[in-house]
Amino acid sequence: MKKTKFLFTAILLTLFSQIFAQIQEVIYFDKNSFLMNESEKINLEKFANAIKSDENKKLEIKGFSDSDGDTKMNLQLSKKRVQAVHDFLLVHGIKKDQIKLSYFGEENPVGDNQIEEGKQKNRRVEVDILNPKSDKLAIYSRFKKKPQIFTAVAKENVEIKGNEGTVIKIPKYSLINSKNKTVIGEVKIFLEEYYTNSDIIKANLHTLSDRNILETGGMIHIVIKYKNEELKLKKDKEIEIEFATDDMERMEIFVGETKGEKFNWKLEKSKIPELSRRNNSIEMEGDIISFDTIKRIQPQQNNIVNKYLTSNNLFWINCDRFLNAKKEDLTDLKVRTNISAEVKLVFKKINSIMPPVNFQSELYEFINLPKQSKTTIIAFTEIDGEPYYASKEITIGEMQTENLNLVKITWEGLEKEFKILDNPNRKNYNEQNNIIIE
Numbered sequence: 001m002k003k004t005k006f007l008f009t010a011i012l013l014t015l016f017s018q019i020f021a022q023i024q025e026v027i028y029f030d031k032n033s034f035l036m037n038e039s040e041k042i043n044l045e046k047f048a049n050a051i052k053s054d055e056n057k058k059l060e061i062k063g064f065s066d067s068d069g070d071t072k073m074n075l076q077l078s079k080k081r082v083q084a085v086h087d088f089l090l091v092h093g094i095k096k097d098q099i100k101l102s103y104f105g106e107e108n109p110v111g112d113n114q115i116e117e118g119k120q121k122n123r124r125v126e127v128d129i130l131n132p133k134s135d136k137l138a139i140y141s142r143f144k145k146k147p148q149i150f151t152a153v154a155k156e157n158v159e160i161k162g163n164e165g166t167v168i169k170i171p172k173y174s175l176i177n178s179k180n181k182t183v184i185g186e187v188k189i190f191l192e193e194y195y196t197n198s199d200i201i202k203a204n205l206h207t208l209s210d211r212n213i214l215e216t217g218g219m220i221h222i223v224i225k226y227k228n229e230e231l232k233l234k235k236d237k238e239i240e241i242e243f244a245t246d247d248m249e250r251m252e253i254f255v256g257e258t259k260g261e262k263f264n265w266k267l268e269k270s271k272i273p274e275l276s277r278r279n280n281s282i283e284m285e286g287d288i289i290s291f292d293t294i295k296r297i298q299p300q301q302n303n304i305v306n307k308y309l310t311s312n313n314l315f316w317i318n319c320d321r322f323l324n325a326k327k328e329d330l331t332d333l334k335v336r337t338n339i340s341a342e343v344k345l346v347f348k349k350i351n352s353i354m355p356p357v358n359f360q361s362e363l364y365e366f367i368n369l370p371k372q373s374k375t376t377i378i379a380f381t382e383i384d385g386e387p388y389y390a391s392k393e394i395t396i397g398e399m400q401t402e403n404l405n406l407v408k409i410t411w412e413g414l415e416k417e418f419k420i421l422d423n424p425n426r427k428n429y430n431e432q433n434n435i436i437i438e
Contacts, residue, residue, distance in 0.1 A: 025127040027085060028120060031068070034080035036088065044085065045092055047127065052093035056339055056388065056406060058130040059094065061085050063103035066119035075105035078125075085125045100130070136342045136381040142411070143202035147190040147221070154226070155184035164193040165244025166220055167308070174237035175224060182234075183226045194219040195244060197346055198418035200353055201378070206344070207320065207352045209254060209265040211368060215350045217245040217319040224314060231314075238310040243319040253309045256316025265318050268311055323350060325370050333366040334401040339388065341381040341406055346421050348374040369396045376421060379404045380414065387414045 025047040027040045036044070051057050063078035063085075082103045090096060111118030152158040158170040168191070175183045194200050195218045200207075207214040220241070224231045233239065243251075254265040311317055335343055335356070343364045345354040350373075356364035369375075378391045388406040409417070 024129065027081075027125045027127070029081055029123045029125070031066075031119075031123065032077070034077060034084050036084060041088065044088055044127075048089050048092040048094055051129065054338060054405070055095055055098065055408070056383075058098055058100065059089070060100045060102060060128045060130055061089075062126045062128065064108060064122055064124050064126075065106050066122040067106040067109070067113040068119065071105060075103065078103040078105045081125045085127065089127075136340060137204075139342070139380065139382040139387065140202065140204045142382075145192050145194075145199070145203060147192050147223075150189040150191065152187055152189060153185070154182075154187050154231075158189075160189060160191065162191050162193045162220075162244075164195055166191070166193050166218065167240075167242035168220075168222065169240040169308075170224075171237055171239070174234055174239075175226070175231045176234055177226060177229055177231055183231055185226060187224050187226045187231065190221075190223040190225070192221040193244075194221075197351075197353060197421040197423060198415075201344060201346075201418055201421070204263075204342075205353070206263070206355045207265070207318075208354060208357075209267060209320070209322070211357060213323050213352055213354065213368065213370075214254065214265060214318070214320040215323050215352050217247060217251050217321075217351070218243040219316070219318045221316050222314050233312050233314060235312065238312050239314075240308045240310050241317065241319070242308040245319070248307055248309075248319075250321045251309060251319050252321060253311045254318040254320045255311065255313045256318065265320065268313060323352070323370075329371055330368045331371050331396060331398055331400075333369055333396060333399075335364045335366070335377055335379070335404060336401060337362045337364070337379050337390070337404045337406060339381065339383070339406055341379040341388070341390075341404075343377065343379045343404075345369075346376045346378060348376070351423060371396055371398070377402060377404060378417075378421070379406055381406065387411055389414055389417055391417065 025044060027036060027044055029036070051059075061082050063080075063082035065074040065078045065081075067074070082101050086099060086101060089099065106113075106122070109118070109122045110124075111121030113119055113122060148162055150160045152160070152170070154175045155172055157172045159167065160170075161167050168189075170189075173182055173184065175187065177183055192203075194203055194205060200216075200219065205219060207216050220243075222239075241253075245251075253268040255268050257264050257266050309319060333345070337343065340362055343356055343359070345366055347353070354366055354369075357367050358365040373396045374393070375396060376391055376393050378389070380387065380389045382388070387409050389409045390404040390406040392402060392404055394400075394402060
């Protein structure tokens with residue numbers, strides 16, 4: 001029994017020492033010396049070999065001394081010890097920009113300077129692995145889109161057209177203020193358009209509605225102000241929106257809502273008659289929408305698909321359709337990153353971008369994914385003002401886990417990586433802004 005207990009304790013100590021070695025390495029020096037002995041070099045080389053493959057890791061080298069002798073001399077001695085360790089790490093594959101240097105002389109002792117054993121503990125250099133401060137949400141502020149601004153008169157019928165082709169019609173006398181008073185004067189309309197994958201990603205948007213996958217035909221953000229007060233529509237009034245897409249079949253209006261820290265698209269109202277849902281799939285007139293073929297329901301010949309949709313809401317509005325599949329055709333995906341990041345899943349054949357529904361530390365979980373779909377996983381973040389990025393093209397398999405290793409990139413390079421994800425079939429609208437008042 002004692003033997004088993006001793007063995008278990010030894011295993012725990014070994015595991016602890018291995019974990020500790022990954023966080024910090026300590027090198028000890030002889031009295032008045034900044035030269036490492038052979039055993040210390042061997043330990044430091046093992047430490048360097050274990051971390052040099054990950055250039056995202058940042059190190060701080062901190063030097064110390066015992067309290068014997070002059071304080072200023074001890075400070076310089078600790079500096080020389082730091083420099084010796086620094087030079088050794090560079091030779092063994094650690095990059096210069098990964099290392100931060102600090103030296104403290106006889107400050108911060110860990111041993112008793114009155115005895116030799118304590119002094120030996122104080123003649124040291126500590127190499128700490130710093131946890132990178134990943135500010136994954138700050139990156140979005142760098143890409144914030146400037147709204148297009150239109151001026152109109154609220155008592156007139158108004159039509160505006162955005163740079164990317166969105167046409168919006170606002171009926172006269174349809175706007176009210178916070179006191180439910182009808183606004184008739186001059187208003188300002190602020191419009192942002194999001195059609196490309198790169199724009200959607202940079203705005204931290206997605207295509208999920210209560211964990212159901214949507215395919216988007218475009219997203220807009222519209223705010224109307226009168227004397228700096230945000231207005232809303234009367235309950236019996238709607239704006240007409242013509243999205244800049246040729247594929248309006250089965251499209252519906254979704255409005256953005258925030259639940260806690262999460263953003264969600266909520267179906268405003270369904271305009272598809274006799275829609276039945278069976279076995280977690282959509283069925284109408286005998287056709288089933290499946291992710292295998294992305295087969296869509298064809299309208300009857302006499303059916304005319306409207307080019308515009310209507311909404312009683314302002315702010316975030318999305319032109320979407322549900323894409324559902326049978327439960328047995330869906331699976332989950334886990335993505336592990338080397339540092340905390342924003343992770344997205346971009347589909348190749350459908351206009352959909354998914355965020356993870358669960359994430360903890362550097363593990364991100366995506367659920368209800370159509371099997372055999374071709375996708376690109378991307379991960380990005382900002383560390384100390386520098387962007388980091390990784391991407392990987394995959395075909396969704398059965399309960400798989402993928403690893404992504406983010407590396408430093410330039411801001412221009414990150415923009416190019418986002419652009420690669422754009423749908424090549426997307427039309428480029430460069431028509432001039434215009435406004436028509438009836």
